[in-house]
Amino acid sequence: MNNFDIAHKLNNAKFIFREPIMSGHYVWRSSGINFVNNIYKILYNEISLVRNTKTIQCGSIVKIDNYINLYKEVSDYKNVFASVNFNYAIRPENTSVLLKALHENKDVIVMINTPLYRQFQSKAFLVDQRIWPAPSFCLSVNKRLLIHTIDDIMSHLNLFFDKMLLPYLWIEQKKGFKNFAERMFLPLMPENSKVLTIASTLYVLSGVFSKKLSTDEKIIQYGFSERLIYLYCVMQENKPYVVWPSGVATFDILISEDIEEHMNSYIEKTRYKVFKLNKTINKNTRIEDQLPIKEGYPIILFRNNNEIFYKLAFTGEIGKLTSIEMIKDLLQKSDSAILINNQTYFNECLSEYKVEFLCEKCENSLEGFASLGNCYPEIFSNCKRCGMKNSLKKLFLPSNTRSSINEKLINKK
Incomplete structure (x- = not known):
């Protein structure tokens, strides 16, 4: 599966515009941004259980002096702006902002949702003029509590991945990137049916950064990008569209407009979206074949011969909705089918290792x-x-x- 296939899936979901503004550069639509923000919210809710959190929103501009001062002692982190004669530049990473906020209040985790500039050789997916949203958080911790804190954070990250229905395998690199990170913890997920790839990064930063903060404590940083969405799509490569987990999808249910009045008193309004059937389609076309299934919402409810039916987007199962209580069970059924699919794909990939x-x-x-x-x-x-x-x-x-x-x-x- 290549980037074009993934882009086709996300265009079907109305997450991005079909035509890139330039070669390989796609632009997010509002529904895609809302979906990404929903993922951030899930991550934030998990991490806030580790320690009291403070969220900051920062721009994409950094003073060159601040950036160079932070990284001049980090030999294995490419300092792309060191020789550029400007006072400001597009900020190439989150660490400098995270550490500044950490220095101001060491008792909080800081998580940011901000543009991030791509400067590495590996090609990012869904970049909009080489900028994409990427959340990170950072905290300082006493050396004696380092392993306990890492395990605590990782347990909540695992819950985050579980809610995303993403199977994973954590590995540790104690050597790290020389003097950038002394230890690295990496969750691996399938990039295709035979290759695992890094889904995100959890670093114990080197002593260089502790020195900058004038502290003896260790600094932990975690972050991910749109790659999680890419990898989720990969595990459903046998479908021309992608179906999202309940609670993660922007909406769990699509409801045809002719039954909305019967449903809106039973279903939380923030979890459903109303759609209109295309009345110009040939009358011989079955209603269930007209449903906007490619948008990726788990359940679609529609009327047929004065009865209300459901369709599960992932399995294609169709049946009568005999009670509103069925919806919870149907969402669980959809999630279970997706999880089995993703886990099977992951196991097949891992068998190559x-x-x-x-x-x-x-x-x-x-x-x-x-x-x-x-x-x-x-x-x-x-x-x-x-x-x-x-x-x-x-x-x-x-x-x-x-x-x-x-x-x-x-x-x-």
């Missing part, structure tokens, strides 16, 4: 595979090859497999 307990010596001698990192949370057992106790469970990629995972993360053999 090797997941084994290996000691460091056997790992270094393993031929034909490259280590992507340790599975997290850490699991110990006897080494599969030599039997050494307390060997870590690790994830390996076949060396001849092309992957979009940054090569810096791969310890090639």
